[in-house]
Amino acid sequence: MPTADKSPPKPTSTHPTIAELRAPLPVPSNGNGTKGTFSIYATRPINAPAHKLLKATLAHNQYSKWNTFAPDLTITSQPPPASHPAKALWRPNELQPGTVFTMRTYWDGSGLKSAAELGQATVTQVRVEAVEELGDGRAGYRVVWRDVAVPGLRWGMTAERVQEFEDVAGGGALYTTWETRGGPLAWLERLLYGRELVSMFAGWGAGLQGFVEDA
Numbered sequence: 001m002p003t004a005d006k007s008p009p010k011p012t013s014t015h016p017t018i019a020e021l022r023a024p025l026p027v028p029s030n031g032n033g034t035k036g037t038f039s040i041y042a043t044r045p046i047n048a049p050a051h052k053l054l055k056a057t058l059a060h061n062q063y064s065k066w067n068t069f070a071p072d073l074t075i076t077s078q079p080p081p082a083s084h085p086a087k088a089l090w091r092p093n094e095l096q097p098g099t100v101f102t103m104r105t106y107w108d109g110s111g112l113k114s115a116a117e118l119g120q121a122t123v124t125q126v127r128v129e130a131v132e133e134l135g136d137g138r139a140g141y142r143v144v145w146r147d148v149a150v151p152g153l154r155w156g157m158t159a160e161r162v163q164e165f166e167d168v169a170g171g172g173a174l175y176t177t178w179e180t181r182g183g184p185l186a187w188l189e190r191l192l193y194g195r196e197l198v199s200m201f202a203g204w205g206a207g208l209q210g211f212v213e214d215a
């Protein structure tokens with residue numbers, strides 16, 4: 001279901017701010033097909049260059065400053081040092097291809113509130129699959145990660161997320177993200193928690209916007 005900001009950022013493109021559920025969108029693991037049950041999709045213009053959005057997304061230890069939904073990302077393993085064509089895009093202590101991290105998610109957006117006000121957290125283990133330039137004539141970057149362990153739901157749920165940061169003419173960038181979910185429990189999740197998922201993706205983008213625009 002679409003949501004719209006009442007106070008959108010200064011225009012950096014003609015693209016509107018959108019957050020909604022959609023039919024399954026392609027993600028890298030399905031070979032650009034449309035496998036899955038549904039996707040959560042959000043996009044918004046942001047008054048900052050794409051490289052600032054990328055750096056904020058890779059800096060896992062900064063999420064507690066802006067992300068009310070997922071303020072706690074803890075790296076559990078990093079890939080060994082290796083030559084990689086995209087290595088210049090990250091620093092050693094940042095998220096990078098092969099990083100596995102634990103993410104505590106508060107669907108109600110209470111992650112930065114006091115302990116007494118915190119909602120219930122969902123804990124997932126996630127692996128970064130790609131950090132790369134967009135290509136295809138677009139200037140910007142892409143980060144892809146997917147769940148590798150969902151406690152109690154490993155057999156019934158899959159989730160893969162794409163985040164794109166695209167520089168736009170006239171300055172600023174377009175932030176676009178989608179997560180495609182599948183498995184036998186995905187339909188039930190959409191039915192029961194679709195509204196919360198849309199709100200979370202919209203709020204994640206808004207938090208990122210505030211962080212990079214204020215920096």
